[in-house]
Amino acid sequence: MxxxxxxxxxxxxxxxxxxxxxxxxxxxxxxxxxxxxxxxxxxxxxxxxxxxxxxxxxxxxxxxxxxxxxxxxxxxxxxxxxxxxxxxxxxxxxxxxxxxxxxxxxxxxxxxxxxxxRKETEKNQHDMNEEINELSATIVPLIDDVAVLPLRGKINQVKAMTLLDLIPGKVRDQNVNRLIIDFSGVYTLDRMVIDYLFKITNVLSLLGVHSIISGIRPELAVEAIEVGVDLSTIPTVANVKEALAQIGMILQEQH
Structure with missing residues (x-):
């Protein structure tokens, strides 16, 4: 029909x-x-x-x-x-x-x-992302004025920018003078954000904070060099234990 x-x-x-x-x-x-x-x-x-x-x-x-x-x-x-x-x-x-x-x-x-x-779902997702970003910028105090920043999971440009925004204020609030930035828990890192992460060390240096990079994998080091990051200016060790040993030697030399 x-x-x-x-x-x-x-x-x-x-x-x-x-x-x-x-x-x-x-x-x-x-x-x-x-x-x-x-x-x-x-x-x-x-x-x-x-x-x-x-x-x-x-x-x-x-x-x-x-x-x-x-x-x-x-x-x-x-x-x-x-x-x-x-x-x-x-x-x-x-x-x-x-x-x-x-x-x-x-x-x-x-x-x-x-x-x-949909708006509630978007807000919940936004709040969760903010919470994740805040947790990813958690500085863990170790001894005296020494702390570690354990980076975890996938780091995209938004998270890298969040770290760059939050970390300087956190080290100042916690009276941190030596910060170990540990990459051992990072499983995915966009090449575009590597520069952001290493800019953290430059900012911290201006604040008088001594940074040590630990746990950086060989392939990540290669990518960092390819995007123009000069790793020779940043103390780099295999793990947090070695970083603490290096800090201990620095403290002994200072005394």
Whole structure:
């Protein structure tokens, strides 16, 4: 059986759509579907004739107004916004709108997608990454003014920049004068971030902190040289034990 598009009841399609839909023109709501009623915790009757700008926070209304005007000519890009339900609760949403004909009226159809769960997931992931970065910058005190920075896992550019930002402040707060930077737990290191890591030793040197590199694998040393890091200026040993032995000899010479 062949059915032409003209025979499809578009309003019925909208009504049963699971996406909240609003049709409006001249800043007046002409129609909302059942999903929009549920989403906004309202009714068709109470929203019909209202301004679509009413659901937005005051600081967003001017930009949304310009966006609505541009959508009469072509579909607008998907954006993220905060909207208000009729009970006053705030919701993070994605909005997409495009021009439609509603009867003989030129109007705008707006889709509203709730992204609360996605935003919470993104925030949790961001918080977890920050916690991981903070833990990766943990300085472990050993003896007197000596501490070790045990680097672990995969170090990407973001983590390397975080280390560069956090370590100088941590050594100052913990009164560390000699820091062992241990690479033995690093299993993946992007060549692009090697320079960031060795910049830490330069910054620490300016603060009067003596750095020793331990646990650096031969292939990592080769990569460091290839990106221009001069390892001859940084004391390098096989492990933390050797680093402590070297520090002990330095202390003996000082006394």
């Amino acid at each position: 062949n059915v032409s598009i003209a025979e499809v009841d578009y309003k019925e399609v909208m009504e049963y759509s699971r996406d909240p839909l609003i049709i409006h023109t001249d800043y007046k709501v002409l129609y909302i579907n059942h999903a929009a009623e549920e989403f906004f915790r309202s009714t068709k009757e109470s929203m019909m004739g209202a301004s679509p700008l009413d659901i937005f926070q005051e600081s967003s209304k001017a930009a949304i107004s310009r966006r609505i005007q541009s959508a009469y000519g072509k579909p607008a890009d998907v954006i993220e916004e905060t909207v208000f339900r009729m009970d006053g609760t705030r919701v993070e949403v994605e909005l997409y709108c495009h021009p439609v004909k509603f009867g003989d009226t030129k109007a705008i159809q707006t889709y509203v997608w709730d992204i609360t769960s």
